[in-house]
Amino acid sequence: MVTQEQITSYIQNIPPAPFVVKQTLDYVRVGDLTKAAKCAEEDHALKFYLRTLVNRPIYGFRNEVSDLAQIFTILGISTAQQILYNYLLSLLAPKEWGLFKLTSQEFYDLQASLSRKWVKVLTHLNLHNHDTESAITLLPASIIVCDALFGEYKSEVTQLRSIKALDYNTILYRLTKMSLFDICTEIGEKWELSPMISRIVHASSGLDQNLDENEKTLAKWMHLLLFYELSQNTYVEAGLNEFIEFQIEFVQDIYESFMQVVEYDESDR
Amino acid sequence: MNLLCRWWSTMRATVKGRIAIFHPQGFLDGNNAPSFLTIDDIHATEALNIDMLLVSLKKVIFFNKNGLDVFIRLLDSIRAHKHIAVGLCDYDSAKFVTINKFYGSNLTFSLFRTEKIAELFVPTNKDDSKTVLLYNEDASQRSAMAIELFDYGHNPVIAQTKKEFEEKKRNPDLYYAIIEETYLGLFGQKIATRVTGNAIIYTIANFLDAEITDTFNIAYHNNSLNVGFRLFIFDAYKVVSMNVHALNFFTKLASSAAEYNASICFVGMTFEKTPQSFKNDLEDAGIMFFDQMEDILKNKELLQELGGSSGTSSKSTRTLTKALIHELPGFIDATVSTIAMMTNAQAIKESMNIQTLEIKNSKEQYASSIGFYGDLDGMIILIFPKKVARKACELLIGEENNEEEAILDSLAEFVNIIGGRAKALLGEKKHRVDITLPRTYANVDSLLEMAQNRKGVQVDLRFEGSSFTFFLTR
Numbered sequence: 141m142v143t144q145e146q147i148t149s150y151i152q153n154i155p156p157a158p159f160v161v162k163q164t165l166d167y168v169r170v171g172d173l174t175k176a177a178k179c180a181e182e183d184h185a186l187k188f189y190l191r192t193l194v195n196r197p198i199y200g201f202r203n204e205v206s207d208l209a210q211i212f213t214i215l216g217i218s219t220a221q222q223i224l225y226n227y228l229l230s231l232l233a234p235k236e237w238g239l240f241k242l243t244s245q246e247f248y249d250l251q252a253s254l255s256r257k258w259v260k261v262l263t264h265l266n267l268h269n270h271d272t273e274s275a276i277t278l279l280p281a282s283i284i285v286c287d288a289l290f291g292e293y294k295s296e297v298t299q300l301r302s303i304k305a306l307d308y309n310t311i312l313y314r315l316t317k318m319s320l321f322d323i324c325t326e327i328g329e330k331w332e333l334s335p336m337i338s339r340i341v342h343a344s345s346g347l348d349q350n351l352d353e354n355e356k357t358l359a360k361w362m363h364l365l366l367f368y369e370l371s372q373n374t375y376v377e378a379g380l381n382e383f384i385e386f387q388i389e390f391v392q393d394i395y396e397s398f399m400q401v402v403e404y405d406e407s408d409r
Numbered sequence: 410m411n412l413l414c415r416w417w418s419t420m421r422a423t424v425k426g427r428i429a430i431f432h433p434q435g436f437l438d439g440n441n442a443p444s445f446l447t448i449d450d451i452h453a454t455e456a457l458n459i460d461m462l463l464v465s466l467k468k469v470i471f472f473n474k475n476g477l478d479v480f481i482r483l484l485d486s487i488r489a490h491k492h493i494a495v496g497l498c499d500y501d502s503a504k505f506v507t508i509n510k511f512y513g514s515n516l517t518f519s520l521f522r523t524e525k526i527a528e529l530f531v532p533t534n535k536d537d538s539k540t541v542l543l544y545n546e547d548a549s550q551r552s553a554m555a556i557e558l559f560d561y562g563h564n565p566v567i568a569q570t571k572k573e574f575e576e577k578k579r580n581p582d583l584y585y586a587i588i589e590e591t592y593l594g595l596f597g598q599k600i601a602t603r604v605t606g607n608a609i610i611y612t613i614a615n616f617l618d619a620e621i622t623d624t625f626n627i628a629y630h631n632n633s634l635n636v637g638f639r640l641f642i643f644d645a646y647k648v649v650s651m652n653v654h655a656l657n658f659f660t661k662l663a664s665s666a667a668e669y670n671a672s673i674c675f676v677g678m679t680f681e682k683t684p685q686s687f688k689n690d691l692e693d694a695g696i697m698f699f700d701q702m703e704d705i706l707k708n709k710e711l712l713q714e715l716g717g718s719s720g721t722s723s724k725s726t727r728t729l730t731k732a733l734i735h736e737l738p739g740f741i742d743a744t745v746s747t748i749a750m751m752t753n754a755q756a757i758k759e760s761m762n763i764q765t766l767e768i769k770n771s772k773e774q775y776a777s778s779i780g781f782y783g784d785l786d787g788m789i790i791l792i793f794p795k796k797v798a799r800k801a802c803e804l805l806i807g808e809e810n811n812e813e814e815a816i817l818d819s820l821a822e823f824v825n826i827i828g829g830r831a832k833a834l835l836g837e838k839k840h841r842v843d844i845t846l847p848r849t850y851a852n853v854d855s856l857l858e859m860a861q862n863r864k865g866v867q868v869d870l871r872f873e874g875s876s877f878t879f880f881l882t883r
Binding site: 141142143296298299300301302303304305306310311314315364367368370371372373376377378379381382385386388391392395399404406409 | 419420421423424425430432433434435436437438439440441444445465467468469470471473475476749750751753803804805807808822825826829830
């Protein structure tokens, strides 16, 4: 099954953030969205990603938005940074998913849906800043890593799970002493993301101790948001419902507020 | 069942002993619940050889009736044609109230507050009577549960009032489990089974007719024969009468038991409303009759004679066949690859001999066994030094758990995987076999008693600097 050597090799092979993306991010961070748009023009893949993403129904624009300067202005600093991180992550996503029954589009939709709802969460918590908003973008890295590491061991995991309800994160940790979230932290470091982003995502496993109050709050909401999304049809069918263990006690106290923030309407379910 | 037409798996039930459990996580409503179960998953569930099928709500933070209904429909359909118990488990008080609100008096399925409680209501291979505290507001539920628990060999302490229950609950250490907020729905109607020493006791009642072929768990019985049980007692105190179909069933059971030199006894059966000729027919088939259970269980000599003291009473041992030895490399491969999967370490074969089982330093070892029967039959036994067993099971139990019971449970799961792999391997060669429930031994001497005189192939393997033993026998 998965070994430490395999993890080391996986981490070594994570590509660094492309130069254009890094520079665009730098302009965004200092608030120069015009220069950011100009810089992004140089990377055709990034340009295409931004145009496609922003025009997906989840962003709710009535008319097609195609001009990058316009896109960056509409998005604003925090969301632009969030989307650039999402783009970085999409570079890491596999073309063909091996373990989960996901398409690229479904994965992008997951990223977008998490990001949109996360903004609502931060507004509700009044913990909005560039880093907290971007934190959500690193979370789906855990899914990519899981697929990459376990893809070739699908039948072994099925066999194991037929006798014990073990999630992938637990299996990985017990075999290698590294969790999916440890690997996310490594990715964050490689891409020079703010350490706070990595800390929040790591804590969103629901297993970390010694967190400061704000980080703990954000970790709880992120954990519950993840399971809210992974309970949607597409992701249940993709097999994502079982990828990490849902720490129900960790989030019990925020459940009522969460349902209001995501505007869960039971009557149509 | 009108569920989505998808042919890959999204959620499979986890099987432990005779119970299979689905473990959905997060939110469960009418929109997403059908996505948890593909047609493949449903077929796989129907094919399981189990006595109980449950849905765990432990990791479900929100559910509504539409969501639960999807699972309940599957449970009901499986209960109807497999005669097994079905229900929900692992919920807190709030969830229990909600479920009752949803289904009220139409509750056809069972509710078990924990998985541990559910396990008390199914047969096991273990001889461990548990003392449990039981309370239910409904007196008929209280009695039904007490009878079931007693029939499965446990010792229920029944609180008659809420006040008495609360008082007794203050001493939780006295009880293996405290059973509350639990409900027995339409139960599986399987014949209750318990293990006492090396004897299996089945409880039968009322009128015995053709239905016994459905309610008697023949797979469990075959399992027990294959893992070495040689004494089967039918507790028939509550039997009113039997007809010719039941008579035929028991005579067939007696002839198949004879192949294993096993004994079948009836205890407490009166023939007031059953023709005396039936008794003669049953005796001719080899079935023995006793008035009291103690007549057998407290008579050591008789117990030895009947096969209920240990495997030593087997009158003859079955020899290894060529066909079985031919499959040996596959069995060893299944063992080695399972160890590699669970530990990422390689097990290496050191020696191999045809001999009777030989274990050095038996006090420091754990053992587990699993049988298979069908086109080929036999038994795989693994004997591990305790430290190695712990290491081999670390993936299943985690680093922090050092409890003997957890290690033994995991060893059972471990040999279950090996058994499953061996079954698949034999299937590829067109040998159809079923595997038995795994059995574990904290005391290897009792395994030695069972397996002594049996010739088999003993393979000594080395794993992470320690040796362990693989033994294949019949």
